[in-house]
Amino acid sequence: MNSTSINWTDRTWNPVGGCEKVSEGCQNCYAESIAEKFRGGKAFPDGFGLTLRPHKLSEPLRLRTPSLIFVNSMSDLFWEQIPDTYRDRMFDIIEQTPRHEYQVLTKRPEKMLAYAERRGTPYPANFWGGSRSRATGTSVAPIPFARFLRRSGSSRPSPCCRHFPIST
Numbered sequence: 001m002n003s004t005s006i007n008w009t010d011r012t013w014n015p016v017g018g019c020e021k022v023s024e025g026c027q028n029c030y031a032e033s034i035a036e037k038f039r040g041g042k043a044f045p046d047g048f049g050l051t052l053r054p055h056k057l058s059e060p061l062r063l064r065t066p067s068l069i070f071v072n073s074m075s076d077l078f079w080e081q082i083p084d085t086y087r088d089r090m091f092d093i094i095e096q097t098p099r100h101e102y103q104v105l106t107k108r109p110e111k112m113l114a115y116a117e118r119r120g121t122p123y124p125a126n127f128w129g130g131s132r133s134r135a136t137g138t139s140v141a142p143i144p145f146a147r148f149l150r151r152s153g154s155s156r157p158s159p160c161c162r163h164f165p166i167s168t
């Protein structure tokens with residue numbers, strides 16, 4: 001788990017890497033650029049192809065300080081290629097660590113909703129989901145994602161109001 005210079009979060013957590021373009025908003029995907037640049041290395045053996053890193057799953061358990069954690073900064077958690085069973089393991093960790101708050105951005109909001117239905121339980125209270133509009137690239141998607149909006153009363157920058165300076 002890495003510390004980060006992103007000003008609306010504390011840490012990034014990347015138990016998964018890789019993704020596929022799904023909309024015009026993916027045109028300048030920074031994650032793809034980085035992954036392909038380091039293709040063949042330890043972190044990105046298959047470049048921007050699916051890379052599961054189960055050894056990273058337990059990282060939040062070892063982080064004692066309550067933190068804002070940006071999940072999958074180098075992927076899209078709701079990419080179809082990520083097995084649901086693996087997503088389940090990540091959500092198990094999220095549920096086991098209520099001291100942290102998890103920020104997830106996706107360009108696949110319908111998959112995010114479908115996954116919640118599949119799980120059959122509401123998203124954990126410490127889960128924030130957000131999505132940019134595919135059409136405009138500027139809006140935040142509804143329902144479980146509304147938790148993002150709560151940041152407006154916080155001393156920390158509110159991601160939804162700043163428009164994410166990232167591609168996922």
Ligand code: SF4
Nearest residue numbers: 019020026029167168
């Ligand atoms: S969904 Fe995000 S990570 Fe995936 S290709 Fe598009 S911009 Fe990149």
